[in-house]
Amino acid sequence: MKLHKREIAFYAMLIFAALVTAVLALTVIGLKRVNQAQMMTEVKGKNYKYHYMLIQTGFGDERSGNLYTGAKKAGEKLGILVEDARESGSQDETTEEMMKTAIAAKVDGIILESEYSMKMQELIDQASEQNIPVAVVGRDFIDSKRKYFVGIDVKQTGEMFGHRVQEMYEGKHLNVAVLTENAKAASQGSVYYHIERAISNSDIDVRPVDVSGENAFSADEKIRALLHNPNEVPDVVVCLNEVETICAYKAAVDYNMVGKIKIIGYSAQEEVISALEKEIIDSTIMIDVAEMGEKAVCKLYDNRDKKNIIIRETVEPRVLDKENISQYRKEKR
C-alpha cells in the first residue's frame, strides 16, 4: 500500500505532535514532582493566639488520649494550641520535669493531671507567680494556687461500683476482690472506701488486693496469681484502672474462668468495650476524660484575666453494661 504524500505529511505531523505532547507531559510530571518535594520542605501549620501545655501521667493509653483530644477540641474553638508535653518532650520525664519545662517555656496555660506531691504544688505556685494559670485534672492540689480543678466524683464512683456488686448478689456469698495499687493509694483508697460503704450486705465479702509492685508488669503477674490460686479466686473482681481491667479479663480468658468470675472494669477503651460485648466483662465504669480536658481548657480561657479565683468541678461516672453498650456505641459514633 503506497501512502499518499499528504498522508505521509499528516502522519509525520501526528508523530511530531505526539512527541511534543509527551515532552510536555513529562515536563509537567517533573515539575509536579519538584513542587511536591518543595512542598515537603515548607513548614505548614495554623497560627494560634494562645499556647497551653497539657501535662499528664499517662501516655499512649485511651484515657490520656481522650484527655488530650478533649482539651485540643476545646482549644481549637478558642484559638488555643494545646501541646501534649509528652508528645513534644521526652516520654520518660516526670510530670514535675514537664511542669518546669512549661514554666521555662512561658506557655499561656498549663493543664495538669498528676499525682500529688509537695514539689508539684510548689511548681503550680511558681507557675501562678509567673502568670501562667494552671488547671488541675483528676487529683486536686488543694493548697496550691491552681485556678481550676475538674475531677472525678470519687464518692459517686465508689458507690457505683458498690451498687453494681450488690446487684450481682443472688443470695449466695460473694467474694469481692478490689484491685488497688499502693502508689495510688490516696485516690484509689477513697474509691475503695466508698465501695465498702455502698455494700451493706454482710454476705458480700469485700477485700482489697494490692497489685502494685516494683515494675510496670507487676499488676498483670499479681492478677494472674490471684486468679490461679484456687483458695483465693474471688467471685467478683473490681478493677480501679484501665490496665487492671485488661489484665483481669485476659487472665480470665486464659484460665478459662469466663462466667465463673465477674469482672467490673474501670475503662471505656475499645478493648474493654469489646470484652464487654462478648460478656467477658460484666460491666465497666467510665469517666468522660475528654470532657474533663475540654472543661479545663475552657475554664482557663474564660478566667485568664481573673486573679485569685478557684473553680472546682467534677464529672459524673457512667456504668456501661450489656444493656446500654449499643447505645454507647451509637453515641460514640
Place this chain on the structure above:
Amino acid sequence: MRKKNTKQSYSLRLKLMAVFIGTSLLISAINVFLYINLQRTIEQIDTVYVSNEELNELSECLEHIQEKVYEYLMTKDSRPLEDYYRYEQAYSEMLHNLNRDTISNTVLLQEKNIYNMSLSYLQVTDDTVSAKRAGNIPKYNQTYEKGTEIYVKIHRAIWNLNNRQLQSNSEKYKEFRETLNHLVLICASVLSLVLAANVLFIVIMTRSITKPIGELAEAANKVAGGDFDIIVPYSETKDELGVTARAFNKMVESIRNYIAQTKENYERESRLRENEMKMKSELQDAQLKYLQAQINPHFLFNTLNAGAQLAMMEDAEKTCLFVENMAEFFRYNVQKISTDTTLREEIELVDNYLYILNVRFSGEIHYEKQLDKKLLSVRLPSMILQPIVENAVNHGIRGVEWEGHIQLAVYQEYDRICISVRDNGHGMDRQTIEKILHGEQVHSEEEKDSTGIGMDNVISRMRRFFDREDVIAISSEGTGRGTEVILYIPILEETGVQERNV
C-alpha cells in the same frame, strides 16, 4: 490563501535556518528549563540539613555559655565573663532564627519552647553573674542551680528537636533524591523525545527541500538526453527552487520551440532544393530529348536561312516565307529552351508552328486568336504553349472528318491570367484527362511531328515555376466535341516572377 502565499515565499536559506536554528533553540530551551529545575532541586538538597547545623551551633553556643558561667563563678576572672557576654550575644542572635509564634507544628512549637526557655535561661544566668559580682553567694548558688536545670531542659529540647529534624530532613533528603532521580530520568526521556522530534522535523524539512532539487536534476538529465517533453513541478513555490523550476521549464519550452522551428525550416529548404533539382532534371531531360529528336538546331537554322535566301533568289516567295518561319521556329527553340520567356513570344512560336503545319497539311488547320494584349508581357517557362497546341493538332484535329479549328485565347479571370487552347477535334474522356493532369505519359514519345515535350513536362514545369498546383485545367465535352486546355498564370508582381526566374 494569503497565509499559503506567505509560506511559499520563504527562501531556502530561511527554511534551512528555521530548521537548524529552530531545533537548536528548542533543545537549548528545554535543556535550560530542565537545568534550572535540576539546579533548584540540588540547591534544596544542599539546604536539607541546614536546620540541623543551626541547631548544633545553637547547642554548642549554649554549652559555651554554661561553661563560661561556671568558670566565672569558680574564678571570678574577667576572661570567662567576656566570653560569656560574647556567647550570650551570639546565642541571642541565633535565637532570632527560631520561631516565636504559636503554630500547630511540632517543630515550630518546639522552636518556640526553646526560644522562651532560652530567654528564661539567659535571664537566670544574668542574675547569677550579677549575684557573683555582688558577692551574694546564696543567690548565685540558687540561680546557678536553677539555670543549670533550665540549661539541661534546653539542651534536651534542642537534642529532641535536632533528632526530629534529622528524621524529617532524612525523609526530605530521600524525597529530594528520588525527585532528582526522577528528574534525571525525565530529563533523559525529554531530551530523547525532543531529539526524536527534531530528527523527524529535520528529515521532513530537508526532504521537502532536497526532493525538488533531485527532481530538477533528474529533469536536467532527461533534457541532456534529448527528452524535452517534461515539466518540472514546484513552479508554484516562490523560493529559489520555484524560480529555478520556472526558469528550467521556460528554457525547455524555448529549446523545444527552437528545435521545431529549425526542423520546419530545414524541411522547407529541403523541399525547395528538391523542387529545384527536379526542375533542372526535367529541363535537362527535355533538352536531351530535343537534341536527340532533332539535328543540331544551329546547323538546321543556318541551313534554313540559306534555303530562304535561295528561295528569294529564285523568286519563290512562299517557299521563302515557309523557310523563314521554319528558321524562326528553330531559332526560338535554340534561344529559349533553357530560359523563361514572355507570353507574346510563346504565341509567336505557336503562330510559326501552325504556319509550318498549315504549309505541310495545305491549310487544314484553322487557327484563331483572341488575345488581351496587355497580358502578353507576362513571363512563363518557354516551350509551354507550343506542346499544348501540338497536342491539340496531333490528338485533337488530326484525322477528323470535319474542318479542324484551333482557338487561342488570353484573358484575365480574377487574380490570374488564363491561356486557353481549344480545338474541335476528337475530344478526351475523363480518364485520359485525369492521367494527363497527374503527369502520366499518355502518348508515345516517338510520335511523328512532335517536338518531344510532353504534357507532363509542361505541367510539371508550370507548377514548379509558379509554385502552385492549379496551373492547368483540361476539359472536354466528350468524344468528337473537342478539348480545351487552360493554363492559369497567377498575377504576381513582375519583380517576384523575375526574381524567381533568376
